[in-house]
Amino acid sequence: MRVKVCGATQVADVELLAAAGADFVGLWHGVPRGHAELSGSALARLADAARTTGPRPILVTLSSDLDTLGEALARSGIRWVQLHGYQQPAMVRRLKAAHPAVTVVKVLHMRGGECVERALIPSYERAGVDVFLLDALAADGRIGSTALTIEPAAAAAIADRVSRPVMLAGGLTADNSARYRSLTGHPRFYGIDVDSGSRDADGRIDARQVALIRDKWTVVEHA
Numbered sequence: 341m342r343v344k345v346c347g348a349t350q351v352a353d354v355e356l357l358a359a360a361g362a363d364f365v366g367l368w369h370g371v372p373r374g375h376a377e378l379s380g381s382a383l384a385r386l387a388d389a390a391r392t393t394g395p396r397p398i399l400v401t402l403s404s405d406l407d408t409l410g411e412a413l414a415r416s417g418i419r420w421v422q423l424h425g426y427q428q429p430a431m432v433r434r435l436k437a438a439h440p441a442v443t444v445v446k447v448l449h450m451r452g453g454e455c456v457e458r459a460l461i462p463s464y465e466r467a468g469v470d471v472f473l474l475d476a477l478a479a480d481g482r483i484g485s486t487a488l489t490i491e492p493a494a495a496a497a498i499a500d501r502v503s504r505p506v507m508l509a510g511g512l513t514a515d516n517s518a519r520y521r522s523l524t525g526h527p528r529f530y531g532i533d534v535d536s537g538s539r540d541a542d543g544r545i546d547a548r549q550v551a552l553i554r555d556k557w558t559v560v561e562h563a
Contacts, residue, residue, distance in 0.1 A: 341524070341558045342531030344507070345538045345550055346400060347376035351389045353545050358393035360550035363531065365395040366422065369412050370403035380415055387416040398422050398445065402483075404431050406438060413439060422473065423447060424483065429463035436468035443470045445507070451477040453494040461502055472502055473533055476510035487511045487536045492520050499523065505530035513537035514549070514556040524561040532557055 346366030348354050357365050367390075368376040369383045378386065383399070390397040399418045402425035403409055409421065422445040423432070432444055446469040449456040456477065457464070464472075474495050476488035489511040499506045507530050508523065514537075523529055534553055540546040 341554070341561045342507070343550070343554045343557070344398065344531065344533045345395075345545065346533060346535040348386055348545065349376050349378065349382075351386060354386055354389040354395065355393050356545055356547045357395050357550060358390075360547040361554050362395045362550055364398050364420070365390050366398050366400045366533070366535075367416075367418070368400045370401035370405075370408060371424070372402070380412060383412060383418075384416040387418050391417070396420060400424055404428075406431070406434055409435065410438060413442065419443060420445065424475075426457075429460060429467040432464060432467040432469055444468060445471045445473050447473045447475050447483075447509075448498065449477045449483060450474055450490045450494060450498075450510070453491050455494075455498055458498075458501075461498075465503060469504060471505045471507060471530060472498070473507040473509055474498060475533070489516065489519075492523050495520070496523050496526060499526045499528045502528065504528070507531050507533050509533035509535075511537065512553070512557075514552040517553075517556040517560045521560050524557065529561075 342363040344364035345362045348365050368374050369378050371377050387397040397418050398420040400422045404427045420443045424447045476490050506528050512532050512534050538550050
């Protein structure tokens with residue numbers, strides 16, 4: 341069970357996540373108007389803090405611009421990239437060619453139990469996607485941090501279809517871990533991605549929530 345927490349904005353957040361046992365920290369760069377958007381210098385600073393304290397930093401971006409991504413990767417030293425927008429397989433192929441050491445996580449967007457990019461999955465795999473992450477689309481098309489959940493059966497159907505590891509996002513909390521028992525036992529299940537469920541009433545990352553999420557989801561995985 342791997343736990344990724346998205347949206348750290350300061351070194352204290354990264355240190356807190358390390359203490360709470362998070363495996364990955366999502367750092368936003370190239371997410372216009374995102375609540376956790378980081379400048380290039382802040383991205384590098386938090387990535388360095390993550391490497392020092394433990395959680396692996398992941399660059400989370402909507403960008404499709406290879407020059408922009410290359411600059412961010414070079415400056416921050418990050419080696420995992422989460423493509424959270426509608427980047428096409430050809431872009432993934434070019435990214436992997438330019439940065440072969442980078443692990444690419446491609447988000448697949450779910451709406452009403454259906455995967456928007458379903459037809460492109462084989463092309464993404466041939467292009468070099470290493471991990472897929474399932475996330476829910478809002479009714480208005482908004483992506484990321486929607487706090488909307490995905491039906492377990494729909495998520496499992498995508499896990500059956502792909503040949504890469506699969507992570508799950510979308511309104512995940514300690515309380516709804518048991519709902520996904522059928523998915524956590526899947527051979528391609530890789531872990532979860534949490535944002536709003538890791539935060540307190542003031543929107544700050546809460547170490548107790550992160551630790552509780554890890555404990556509850558680990559129990560379900562091994563049940």
